[in-house]
Amino acid sequence: MPNRPLFIVVAAILAGCAKHEAGSELVVRIGSVAPLTGPQSHLGKDNDNGVRLAAEEINASNLVIGGKKARIEVLSEDDQADPRTATVVAQKLVDEGVNGVIGDLNSGTSIPASKIYSDAGIPQISPSATAIAFTSQGFKTAFRVITNDRQQGEALAQFATAKLHAKSIAIIDDRTAYGQGLADEFGKDAKALGANVVAREYTSDHATDFTAILTSIKGKHPDLVFYGGMDAQSGPMMRQLRNLGMNVAFLGADGSKSPEFIRLAGRSAEGAYASTPGMPLDKMPGGQAFIEKYNARYGKIQLYSPYSYDATRVMVEAMKKAGSAEPSKYLPYLSKTEWQGVTGPISFDDKGDIRRGTVTLYQVVNGSWKAIP
Amino acid sequence: MEIFLQQLVNGVVLGSIYALVALGYTLVYGIMGLINFAHGDVVMIGAMVTLTVARLLSNSGLPGPLIVLLGLLAAVPTCMATGYLIERIAYRPLRNAPRLAPLITAIGVSILLQNLAMMIWGREYLSFPQIIPSHAFSFFGASISTTQSIIVIGSGVMMVCLSFLVKKTKLGNAMRATSQNPEVATLMGVEVNTVISLTFILGSALAAIAGMMVSAYYGIAHYDMGFMLGLKAFTAAVLGGIGNIEGAVLGGLLLGIIESMGAGYLGTLTGGVMGSNYQDVFAFFVLILVLVLRPSGLLGERVGERP
Incomplete structure (x- = not known):
């Protein structure tokens, strides 16, 4: 190379x-x-x-x-x-x-x-x-x-249960320290908030075919699919999700909130949710x-x-x-x-984590990410 | 039940792609006894060329299927030329060398093609424009999209044509003669070099079609996509019995279905101990099983070592 x-x-x-x-x-x-x-x-x-x-x-x-x-x-x-x-x-x-x-x-x-x-x-x-x-x-x-993921997982679980009213949730992660850690935190918090985790599936950070796991998830009829991982997977995943005729809500985290996600998912990106730590930049x-x-x-x-x-x-x-x-x-x-x-x-706490970390949620509207107030 | 059917559909679609690529391995192996490890990367070139054409024309107002067809018209000759050049440059000079030498050049060509593609198309994932209208029709509750049915039907037609070509035509006769004994075939007036070149060109054309299917179906292409795909298709060829056309088709379909079922049901069957993260393991687990229990593959014949 x-x-x-x-x-x-x-x-x-x-x-x-x-x-x-x-x-x-x-x-x-x-x-x-x-x-x-x-x-x-x-x-x-x-x-x-x-x-x-x-x-x-x-x-x-x-x-x-x-x-x-x-x-x-x-x-x-x-x-x-x-x-x-x-x-x-x-x-x-x-x-x-x-x-x-x-x-x-x-x-x-x-x-x-x-x-x-x-x-x-x-x-x-x-x-x-x-x-x-x-x-x-x-x-x-x-x-x-x-x-960090504790704060982000909590905010995502709050959003999924309170704003999107998700009762049964499917969780996928890419088995990396980030994806798995976040998915675990999200699952734990969502359960604590009363949601049901009906499927827990895995992929890798080099995969392109998700039809098998998505089909398996389809059989469990969740209202929301959460993905812990990066945009190179979540983009194609979103496309395959819609191609399988699944109209469930899709929630990613910071790894999915990029222009690349929208490019890879194409028209299927519309309506997807994702979060980023911190405030919306333009604010x-x-x-x-x-x-x-x-x-x-x-x-x-x-x-x-x-x-x-x-x-x-x-x-x-x-x-x-x-x-x-x-x-x-x-x-x-x-x-x-x-x-x-x-x-x-x-400013940092005694562990080196940022103090007062906030999380903002976004949705794809007309082909670009818009902050959800 | 509908989920089972859906997994079966997923498996058959994936398997058709594997089978099409596996045919390329099996054709070359059948004639020369050589494993062309660069074949997966020819598939990648096919995917990249189709995708480039599709991107250029995506705003031209032409209907989507026509654009894909034009992409294929560009990809097939490109891949044919690549296949011909690979044989001419990397394998022909080594035809009488020990069998390990062309295996090494095959790996070399594979790395070369990947790096060339990285230089031309960059290292990002490229997205295939959504130009094919995706109608999904229901089949006992399983949804099958137009793209999926085209992949399965297209692969089927290709395989039947290939089988006819090898078994019934003059070129097929020459191929089989070369496969049995190149020297005697030469004595009988067969142009062995031409036949081998044509075999590579044929296999590469199939690879171009497979590349188009993969990139249109998954909506994505990447410079190292050929590596894993090639390895899986090679597994399929070995599973069915390498050198055997029906074997490649059977092996491809079986592998696709095993993978899809495995990823779909393993988690439930083992109570969460093993999950869909083992998806890629199945292909190679099957390969090991076949090599141990039936080294010549499902449809392969037990043959003695070539003289």
């Missing part, structure tokens, strides 16, 4: 060396880790773009850390959404001596990588890993700027400006780039307050973050 990320890294390192010789400027190196190849590459690129947009803006604003002129340098790495690759990439970034890491995108990759960052004492902020386990391992270096102070900046620079926002943007800003802000880009020096300031980001106010 052509290795574009490697090329970018090499270019970045070369550029960095040149600058090092040039003067007394402080170079802050931030690792950005996401799947840049494979079925989730559109989301990975989106995350990486968010980090790069933040870095460009910070660099343009004459960054000063501890009285010294500083510059952010982004090192992009590809974890292929694969837990094993994620640990290799994490070790590589540690060896290269990065000051902090924004990543990984997936829960399944963020969790194994967090051990390596924790051992090296390097702060890691995941823009999009929502699995509860990520911050509950007791690592001081693991943070996230996104609502946030500075959100509209972010959308315009991002669109001008990289095109359409897929999913999490606002979060990776905020994560980068939060990290650099802590460095500024600490007057140092040294991980051990700015880490205490990172835990005490109070920042008004484009996705909402950001």
